[in-house]
Amino acid sequence: MIGPDNLRYTKLTLRDGSGAIPALGFGTLIPDRIATKNATKAALEAGFRALDTAERYRTEKEVGDAMQEVFNAGNIKREDVFVITKLWNTNHRPERVRPAFEASLKRLQLDYVDLYLIHTPFAFQPGEVQDPRDANGNVIYDKEVSLLDTWRALEELVDGGKCKAIGLSDVGLEKTQEIFEAATIKPAVVHVESHPYLPEWDLLEYCQKNGIVMQAFAALGHSGQPNLLADPVITAIANRVGKTPAQVVLAWGIQRGTALLTTTKTPSRIYENYDVSTLPEDAMREINEGIKSRMRFNAVVETGVPGFIPRGK
16 A cells, blocks of 8 residues: 555556656656756656656757756766657658667667657658648658557667667557557557546556556646646545645546656646645545546547647658
């Protein structure tokens, strides 16, 4: 049983001896580069020990700069921080995977990453333009490569030692099963949108049955409507237990067995999001059974284009 004072320190064991991932992680999808660096440093100083970035976010260099400053200060070591980055859609062809990975390592200024994810199961036209579009503005997909082809190339990265674990992002249950059943090195993590409005119970059950960690992004919902943090079930629990709505939702995510990410550039919010503690069982039941709204805020699983990222070249 996780006690009220150590929920924030929860770690979930990864398969195949690749270590453990901190349940409470910090996401770096922050448009402003200076804000990204400052928020990443603040997150590490607040206690976060999992950082999530991606080639597509264009924040790897800033995350790397922030880590190096913190490491050089001597209070936090590289091995204490679990670093995640992702392969973008334009690099799905096997011959493009290793160069993309090595470029990410260079921007992050690291010798290895703890987890490398295929950002989406969709392959885009290969090239340097991250968001390839035709004359009508439609995404140009690459039909010459399968998700399994790309997965095989990621398996080779693990064999090389610079990539400790691999996984999938923005997938549903069907794609997860497809890769899990065919893989030589099984997915360690499945990274998907999930929160009380999108609990993904079937996917979570499959992951737990097969030793996969499910990691939730948009764990607090999104800034649009409906506002998860204003849900009456969440606010009533927050008032009762003396926590903020965000702290309640994050605790719910960890206690149900997922890892999760939270993103903010505001230092006070960073500290608030790290200060989680265990909810009573009746509060867990109220969230699981009392919240009926269902909403997906990011349509990436249908298109391959993460909806929270501004369009660009």
